[in-house]
Amino acid sequence: MKNFRFLVLFLIIFTFNGFSQTPTDYLSAEFHKSRREALRAKMPANSVAVVFANPTRNRANDVDYVFHQDPNFYYLTGYREPNGVLVLFSENQTDKNGNAYNEILYVQKKDKQTEQWNGKRLGVEGAKKELGFSMAKNSEDFSESAINFKQFDRVFIEKFNDDYRNSERNKGEIYDLVVAFKEKSGYNPKNFLSPIKKQIYELIKSTPIENSANVAQIIGRAIAYDSSLKNDDDLMKYKNATDDILKKDLQKKISLKLEAKTNIDIHFLSKNLATLRExxxxxxxxxxxxxxxxxxxxxxxxxxxxxxxxxxxxxxxxxxxxxxxxxxxxxxxxxxxxxxxxxxxxxxxxxxxxxxxxxxxxxxxxxxxxxxxxxxxxxxxxxxxxxxxxxxxxxxxxxxxxxxxxxxxxxxxxxxxxxxxxxxxxxxxxxxxxxxxxxxxxxxxxxxxxxxxxxxxxxxxxxxxxxxxxxxxxxxxxxxxxxxxxxxxxxxxxxxxxxxxxxxxxxxxxxxxxxxxxxxxxxxxxxxxxxxxxxxxxxxxx
The missing domain is CATH 3.90.230.10 (Creatinase/methionine aminopeptidase superfamily)
Known part of the structure; x- marks a missing residue:
């Protein structure tokens, strides 16, 4: 009996010190929660922030690069896996059972076969226990969620890089999450203007055609500063136009772009998270x-x-x-x-x-x-x-x-x-x-x-x-x-x-x-x- 007790004690100690020896000095769940609260405090009423995890990226054939989390997503959640999205509300929401919540973390679901090959996943329960989220769901549930992004006055996201690979392995990959968000929110990339492009558009709108040559010079200087402006066909046509009728048509077209309405904001998150992270x-x-x-x-x-x-x-x-x-x-x-x-x-x-x-x-x-x-x-x-x-x-x-x-x-x-x-x-x-x-x-x-x-x-x-x-x-x-x-x-x-x-x-x-x-x-x-x-x-x- 003594030997049996000793063996049990040995196995407990060995299990604790052997199999469970992983780092314990990561940032605490309380830290990440405090960062979410700090960001929420900067959000205006009736707004929502949507922050995506980094995707896995392919190195060659069936080998991926070692995954590294998006810093802003990690800062707010502590989640170190791909295929996640954080939805952060400015005010409490109510679910169908009358329960209040102000954030949801979507994570990749537990899967024994995948975990055997690629390592353990936190899953929904792990996200609640380890990361301190009261509401967590599987990432593949995001596309079926009842969130109506169009009802909010402001929807805050970071600019999409659109370099997400569709491996078609499951419905909860970043590619699918981004596609689902774009569909739910009515996202249209044409509605977003960089600050420098917005200034130029407003200048074109307000400048009489007889003074358009001066605007063309300003556009030339702006392109030297930001070469991406060359990708705007209407802007380049206006810069190079010699016909006043064509210039007027382009002026109207560009004015309409300025008036395009969207509740999606691609600048708020990067600006305010930079202030916090500094x-x-x-x-x-x-x-x-x-x-x-x-x-x-x-x-x-x-x-x-x-x-x-x-x-x-x-x-x-x-x-x-x-x-x-x-x-x-x-x-x-x-x-x-x-x-x-x-x-x-x-x-x-x-x-x-x-x-x-x-x-x-x-x-x-x-x-x-x-x-x-x-x-x-x-x-x-x-x-x-x-x-x-x-x-x-x-x-x-x-x-x-x-x-x-x-x-x-x-x-x-x-x-x-x-x-x-x-x-x-x-x-x-x-x-x-x-x-x-x-x-x-x-x-x-x-x-x-x-x-x-x-x-x-x-x-x-x-x-x-x-x-x-x-x-x-x-x-x-x-x-x-x-x-x-x-x-x-x-x-x-x-x-x-x-x-x-x-x-x-x-x-x-x-x-x-x-x-x-x-x-x-x-x-x-x-x-x-x-x-x-x-x-x-x-x-x-x-």
């Missing part, structure tokens, strides 16, 4: 900080392991091994490891140089942990020591980054770090003789130095003045490709230093400060032993 809650900051620290430690381990005989791919693998060691599910974006001139390609992801040699190696990588993405860049010498020219460029970038971080303060404009960084870089390049003056136009820094960070690597936000508890990057760089109009000794040098900065009322906090940034500190770290020094695999070419 400010991180303590629960979010905990996960985001962990993602950043994992990424910083990845940089440290590569500094110690770096050898000139290594390939870019091998260095990428070390970073990503560290991420997995800490339980990070994914990389936040395709990893960039560029040695020498490859570092001058801003989004270089081939990472196929077989030996990094004595080049500088630019490494821009970020772990994604529980949905939150880091973005940390370090540039280090493969030999362990900066050359004179490498250090000259590196020190300018470091000084510029320090100036940019100092400007990352509550109330400052989002562009303040960029202005500060560019000033230092221009002055430094003049001193080296690479530029003739600080006002010279150049392409040695072709990008802005900051973006928001969170559920996306380029996260949603207002890009207005800095607010407390938002997180941004500060990432100045200097890129001097081979053939540049400067001394050849600088050719092929690319440096970017990127850190993840928390905006606080007491000033900026560098969340990725663990990874050395100063040239001397990097060299010191690279002189340390690596746990991978003796990790030698068999030679497969012999």
């Amino acid at each position: 400010i991180k809650t303590p629960e979010e900051l905990k996960l985001l900080t962990k993602a950043v620290r994992i990424s910083a430690i990845g940089q440290i381990e590569v500094m110690k392991a770096m050898k000139p005989h290594m390939s870019e791919t091998e260095l990428q693998g070390i970073h990503e091994f560290v991420y997995k060691k800490y339980g990070a599910e994914y990389e936040g974006y395709p990893s960039i490891v560029g040695a020498g001139n490859n570092g001058c390609i801003l989004h270089y992801i081939e990472n196929n140089k077989t030996k990094v040699g004595n080049d500088l190696v630019l490494m821009d990588l970020g772990a994604e942990y529980r949905g939150y993405t880091a973005d940390v860049t370090r540039t280090i010498p493969a030999s362990g020591k900066f050359t004179k020219e490498q250090k000259e460029i590196y020190d300018i970038v470091y000084k510029a980054q320090e100036a940019g971080i100092a400007e990352s303060k509550v109330g400052n404009s989002f562009g303040a770090p960029n202005v500060a960084c560019r000033k230092v870089i221009n002055e430094g390049l003049v001193k080296l003789g690479i530029l003739k003056s600080v006002d010279e136009n150049h392409n040695y820094l072709p990008h802005g130095v900051s973006h928001y960070l969170g559920l996306d690597v380029h996260d949603a936000g207002t890009y207005g003045n800095f607010k407390e508890n938002s997180v941004i990057t500060v990432e100045p760089g200097i890129y001097i490709p081979e053939g540049s109009n400067c001394d050849k000794k600088y050719w092929g040098i690319a440096v970017r230093i990127e850190d993840d900065i928390l905006i606080t009322k007491n000033g900026p906090v560098n969340l990725s400060a663990e990874a050395p940034r100063k040239a001397e500190e990097i060299e010191k770290m690279m002189a340390k032993k690596s746990v991978l020094d003796n990790f030698i695999l068999p030679n497969l070419d012999k």
